[in-house]
Amino acid sequence: MKAEAWVFGITALFVGVVSPAYWFLTEDPTGTSALVMTTLLFGMVTLYLGFHASRMDPRPEDRKEGEIADGAGELGFFPPYSWWPLWCALALGVIVYGTALAAWWLVFIGFTVGAVVLCGFIFEYYRGEHAH
Known part of the structure; x- marks a missing residue:
């Protein structure tokens, strides 16, 4: 370094x-x-x-x-494809759109969906096909 x-x-x-x-x-x-x-x-x-x-x-x-050859070996874990970033971006888009329109009910829906989606994104590799 x-x-x-x-x-x-x-x-x-x-x-x-x-x-x-x-x-x-x-x-x-x-x-x-x-x-x-x-x-x-x-x-x-x-x-x-x-x-x-x-x-x-x-x-x-x-x-x-x-x-x-000294640098050979395992370099780390590289995750496969994931759909969670797309849903996180869409939830953030709903929050920003609701804020711009001052539609606070839309902001509330965005935060609710965003919390669920963020939990799915964080715990993606703890269950399912790619679990560790």
Whole structure:
């Protein structure tokens, strides 16, 4: 993760240098604040990656003598298809539509359906065909 920390650190440094230059050239407070927040965000990610890179064993791609075969093995669980995100998006759409129309009964229906659908999405892999 040291390579990733370096990439984010160099980007944070670049945006940190560009931010005052942008302010002096344009005097635009909106763009300058966005650049400053971007600098802080990249700095935060740099600190996180650098902190964890110093505390963990180097990955095969982080070592100079690392081989491709060193990274072989199980990479994790990748879920198959799921219909639950579609229903969650539709429930959120009903909530937003009800809010825009000030139809609070529609918002209530959206929250009720959304709670049921969200429970189904969360507990999807605890039952049925893909249970663990």
